[in-house]
Amino acid sequence: MSIQVNNLSKKYGHQLALDSISFSIPSGEVVGFLGPNGAGKSTTMKILTGYIPASSGDASVCGLDLAEQSLEVRKLVGYLPEHNPLYLDMYISEYLLFAAGIAGVKNTKKALEMAIELTQLGPERNKKIGQLSKGYRQRVGLAQALIHDPKVLILDEPTSGLDPNQVVEIRNVIKNLGSEKTVLLSTHIMQEVEAMCNRVILINKGKIIADNTLEGLKETAPSDSLETIFRNLTSHVGSI
Amino acid sequence: MWEVFKKEIRSFLGSFIAYIVMGVFLAITGLFMWIIKGNNVLDLGVASLQVMFNIAPYILIFLVSAITMRSLSEERRLGTIEILTTRPVSDLSILMGKYLAAVALIVFTLLPTLFYYYTIQQLADPLQGTDAGATWGSYFGLILLAASYASIGLFASSLTDNQIVSLIISMVLCFFWFGVLSLLGDIKALDAIGKSLEWFSLDFHYQSISRGVLDTRDVIYFFGFIATFLGATKMAFESRKW
Numbered sequence: 135m136s137i138q139v140n141n142l143s144k145k146y147g148h149q150l151a152l153d154s155i156s157f158s159i160p161s162g163e164v165v166g167f168l169g170p171n172g173a174g175k176s177t178t179m180k181i182l183t184g185y186i187p188a189s190s191g192d193a194s195v196c197g198l199d200l201a202e203q204s205l206e207v208r209k210l211v212g213y214l215p216e217h218n219p220l221y222l223d224m225y226i227s228e229y230l231l232f233a234a235g236i237a238g239v240k241n242t243k244k245a246l247e248m249a250i251e252l253t254q255l256g257p258e259r260n261k262k263i264g265q266l267s268k269g270y271r272q273r274v275g276l277a278q279a280l281i282h283d284p285k286v287l288i289l290d291e292p293t294s295g296l297d298p299n300q301v302v303e304i305r306n307v308i309k310n311l312g313s314e315k316t317v318l319l320s321t322h323i324m325q326e327v328e329a330m331c332n333r334v335i336l337i338n339k340g341k342i343i344a345d346n347t348l349e350g351l352k353e354t355a356p357s358d359s360l361e362t363i364f365r366n367l368t369s370h371v372g373s374i
Numbered sequence: 375m376w377e378v379f380k381k382e383i384r385s386f387l388g389s390f391i392a393y394i395v396m397g398v399f400l401a402i403t404g405l406f407m408w409i410i411k412g413n414n415v416l417d418l419g420v421a422s423l424q425v426m427f428n429i430a431p432y433i434l435i436f437l438v439s440a441i442t443m444r445s446l447s448e449e450r451r452l453g454t455i456e457i458l459t460t461r462p463v464s465d466l467s468i469l470m471g472k473y474l475a476a477v478a479l480i481v482f483t484l485l486p487t488l489f490y491y492y493t494i495q496q497l498a499d500p501l502q503g504t505d506a507g508a509t510w511g512s513y514f515g516l517i518l519l520a521a522s523y524a525s526i527g528l529f530a531s532s533l534t535d536n537q538i539v540s541l542i543i544s545m546v547l548c549f550f551w552f553g554v555l556s557l558l559g560d561i562k563a564l565d566a567i568g569k570s571l572e573w574f575s576l577d578f579h580y581q582s583i584s585r586g587v588l589d590t591r592d593v594i595y596f597f598g599f600i601a602t603f604l605g606a607t608k609m610a611f612e613s614r615k616w
Binding site: 180183184185186187205206208209211213215217219220221222223224228232233235236237238278 | 377378380381384385388389452453454455456457458459460461462463464614615
């Protein structure tokens with residue numbers, strides 16, 4: 135299993151953000167992590183990348199325990215946080231070389247070329263990040279996440295705020311990556327999942343309410359569109 | 375750690391902060407040493423850098439705080455802290471990379487003042503020369519002092535995502551530990567309490583090292599001070615995990 139999560143809970147003060155969720159993702163799968171805002175998607179991702187610890191439960195990535203082998207796990211995981219944070223005053227290649235170095239890559243030049251090719255940043259590579267359009271910034275964020283050739287990619291809303299053309303481009307990039315990596319990406323857009331994922335994990339109010347392949351999810355209500363299924367599931371918790 | 379160190383140095387040099395800090399430091403110390411009437415070197419007629427070593431701690435309060443004000447608060451404001459802390463580097467090595475970069479920049483700022491020392495050596499009475507022990511002691515003390523300021527500054531920047539707030543907290547804390555505590559020793563009413571509080575001030579140990587006698591107690595004090603503030607920084611930095 136690439137990602138294994140057992141009874142994971144997270145409390146922020148008195149607020150329960152994650153309520154004992156469990157799932158596992160075999161390697162090579164592209165999984166859409168779906169749910170309304172505030173459902174606990176980002177919290178799960180922050181725990182899986184080691185940014186914050188879980189309140190209870192455990193998780194492992196590629197067989198390594200998250201709490202005990204945190205640094206080892208981080209070598210295997212590429213992470214694009216929500217809102218894609220970047221140093222706007224750095225040049226693209228400068229930033230990616232830094233990202234490679236800090237990820238422990240030995241041959242940073244080679245990693246830079248690989249990441250630039252995968253994300254098709256070539257034409258803009260000599261610009262400052264602050265000068266880039268949103269679509270290209272998103273590519274820099276993706277390039278940062280995959281610069282150390284991680285086994286697992288965790289992408290928090292990788293296409294939010296992009297125009298339709300850029301969305302399609304980023305989707306293609308992720309789809310290509312999915313052929314050799316395990317990808318967990320969050321979104322609240324249904325078409326997104328249809329375009330990229332093999333499997334959907336639906337989460338609402340900190341609980342998993344559906345974990346199925348795309349086809350399986352469609353079969354639960356053959357006459358409805360995915361949007362309707364999503365709305366039915368997230369507005370009537372417990373009906374399934 | 376060195377990756378973070380290199381990135382910090384680059385961002386100093388790219389953002390002009392480094393040049394402003396160096397320029398301001400050299401301009402102010404230069405003015406007081408050679409030009410402003412009253413107790414400049416030429417008026418006093420004493421071949422020593424004492425004038426510079428007396429005002430440098432106050433200039434450095436501002437400059438060191440300006441260097442460190444963005445180091446953690448900017449990462450928090452941009453959200454890049456989430457990328458940094460999810461890479462295979464420990465929180466401590468991120469902090470040390472940033473801390474050492476600030477100290478390196480300060481040492482680099484002090485280097486050109488060696489030219490003042492050369493000038494004074496040339497002006498000094500050839501028979502008596504200059505007091506080398508006191509000068510090198512003072513340089514050593516000044517670097518330790520600035521390194522202590524840097525640990526305060528890093529701590530301040532770990533508390534907030536606002537650079538200005540970070541700058542002000544840092545300056546107030548630096549001034550408290552350098553100036554306020556040492557003034558307490560002069561208050562007669564406080565008597566022995568004031569004297570023992572004075573022992574905790576940065577100024578007390580700075581003055582002590584400046585005499586040119588290297589007392590291990592002073593060095594231990596400075597390293598302890600720096601370690602304490604870096605420890606507090608680490609705690610604040612990891613508050614997300616609470």
